[in-house]
Each structure stands twice: as structure tokens, then as C-alpha cells.
Amino acid sequence: MFTGLVQAVGGVHRAQTDGPGRRLDICESGVAGEAMVGASIAVNGCCLTVVELKDDRMSFEVGPETLSRTNLGELEAGDFVNLERSLQMGEPLGGHLVSGHVDAMGTLDERQDEQQWATMWFRLPSFLSGQIVSKGCIAVDGISLTLVDVEAERFSVQVIPHTLALTTLGEKRAGCHVNIETDLIAKYVEKQLSFLRNA
Numbered sequence: 001m002f003t004g005l006v007q008a009v010g011g012v013h014r015a016q017t018d019g020p021g022r023r024l025d026i027c028e029s030g031v032a033g034e035a036m037v038g039a040s041i042a043v044n045g046c047c048l049t050v051v052e053l054k055d056d057r058m059s060f061e062v063g064p065e066t067l068s069r070t071n072l073g074e075l076e077a078g079d080f081v082n083l084e085r086s087l088q089m090g091e092p093l094g095g096h097l098v099s100g101h102v103d104a105m106g107t108l109d110e111r112q113d114e115q116q117w118a119t120m121w122f123r124l125p126s127f128l129s130g131q132i133v134s135k136g137c138i139a140v141d142g143i144s145l146t147l148v149d150v151e152a153e154r155f156s157v158q159v160i161p162h163t164l165a166l167t168t169l170g171e172k173r174a175g176c177h178v179n180i181e182t183d184l185i186a187k188y189v190e191k192q193l194s195f196l197r198n199a
Helices: 029-034 064-069 126-131 161-166 184-198
Strands: 008-018 021-027 040-043 046-054 057-062 080-085 104-114 117-123 137-140 143-150 154-159 177-182
Touching: 008 029, 008 057, 021 064, 029 057, 029 080, 040 057, 117 161, 126 177, 126 184, 137 154, 177 184
Parallel strands: none
Antiparallel strands: 008 021, 008 080, 021 057, 040 046, 040 080, 046 057, 104 117, 104 177, 117 154, 137 143, 137 177, 143 154
16 A cells, blocks of 8 residues: 655666566665565556565566556656555555556646646546546556546646656656556445446
8 A cells, every 4th residue: 555655766777578577677775775575666656566676776577467557568768757665554644545556547638837836637548537526636657646627538636846846747748658546435436336326
């Protein structure tokens, strides 16, 4: 479990095909220094397992299911990713509950910059639209954000300068793919309502 508060941005050292999946080597001294083999790390919002550690480099194995739903298959050496260690019992929950199980990829549809701030519109698959609501929570590439406007197949968020500077969102441009995870509670509410409608 995660909070959507990115702790560091890491650099992709290597990304290579590994059977039906991929192996990612990511460098970042702070997170790697506190990690251990077997630990869960959110990489662009995807919960991955550390399979090898060497100095400031963490290695992950990414399976076909994850590659089909996320932007991890697009990563190449030199790209940057958002990193967050898994939540420990007793730690403050500063963002919102994020499972690290990405629902689908979205696309940055429009970006409106005003000085150091940005309003971003993201397009998402229509099957997720029932799980988002204005002023609710959403995770975009592992970043906990507050929804502003919600339309049938897209939504907007306002991004503060701090988030733009300390995450990969600052470099995103229209057309970029992002990982979307809707609010965990919204998923269960939608599921229960579907049972009631079909009862």
C-alpha cells in the first residue's frame, strides 16, 4: 500500500526484454539505500518487487499483465520515474490510499501553464469514468492528486509548483501516457452498486 506522495525521482539505467516481461534497472540512492530485496516500491505508481540491489541501483521484473496496463513498457534508458516506498504501519497518510495496482493508461490531453502552476487534462478509458468525481482522489503516475473537473472521458487536476518540480509531471507534454489508478473506495462502491442494479 502507498500514499501517492512521491519520495524521489529515479533514472532508468537499463530496460530490457526478459522472456514475456521486462527487467528495469533504476538508479536512486535514497530509496535504494533503504530498500531490500523483496521490498515493494511504486514505480510510476506500479507496485513492483525489488529483485536485486547494487549500490544505488534497484532491479525489477515487470510481467506481461503490468506491461499491458501501464507505461512501463515504454521506458528506455535515460527516462525518469516516480518512486515511493511502501507505507509502513503508523506512518502518516498524507495523500490517499493507493494500492499500486494501475487500472489503465491515460493520456495527457491538454496542459495549461500559468507561471509555475499547471492545469492538466487527462483522457482515460470510459470504463473508469464511474470511479472518479470532482474533489475526489486519483493517482497519476503514482502521484496523489485532487480531481477538479470530471467529464465523460477526461478529467483535470491543478498541479502546484512543488509537485511539478519534484515529480515527472513537470516534463509531461500533450500525448504522453500516464498510469491511472482510481480511488480504492470508489471501486468497491461501484461494484456494490452494480450488484444492486442487477439484483
